[in-house]
């Protein structure tokens with residue numbers, strides 16, 4: 001039984017980089033998913049406010065996915081005020097998609113290691129499968145509560161497209177060493193790390209002088 005299957009990659013995307021885009025593409029291909037939505041958060045609950053405004057971050061994600069089959073930007077969290085809770089996003093997506101769709105929430109190993117701090121994290125599984133993609137340089141070290149909860153739900157990644165929600169899988173994709181932190185550090189020093197950014201995103205950053213010098217584009221929303 002193959003269900004229609006989608007993935008959701010949430011993030012600050014401050015800015016979106018090649019590691020996000022290539023991993024999302026490969027994941028879709030590997031798991032046989034129809035689409036992967038990149039969902040920039042409004043205000044991340046677990047970390048400092050983004051340096052660039054919600055509008056800039058969304059525009060960069062739109063440029064990054066333009067013309068790539070299967071990838072799309074989704075602005076729903078930016079349209080909500082206040083912190084972006086993934087569980088609310090997944091509940092909304094499930095209500096839109098109906099029951100007979102495999103919905104897969106994707107996170108890198110670094111995010112997985114902090115899952116216990118997320119609001120109502122167990123409820124993510126009520127609405128979606130959770131897929132952890134191995135991220136270069138981050139060993140998976142979930143707290144025991146998360147590890148044990150996840151262990152009972154583990155399936156082979158290939159099975160995800162047959163399961164609407166409630167399962168958990170780990171995938172090792174081609175490693176991409178990029179991080180947004182590292183990209184911002186380069187830009188702060190006036191260097192555009194062209195290899196780490198989709199061309200349209202690099203042009204947008206140049207044009208709007210994002211991340212150069214002192215942070216002045218702080219998200220005031």
Ligand code: ATP
Pocket residue numbers: 009010011012013014019020023106107108109110111133134135136175176177178179180181182
């Ligand atoms: P920062 O350096 O500011 O923390 P980031 O590069 O981790 O940013 P996020 O927007 O926080 O980017 O990441 C969104 C999601 O993408 C997270 O689940 C994260 O683990 C994952 N991710 C980010 N970069 C990579 C990468 N290079 N390879 C695989 N997954 C990644």
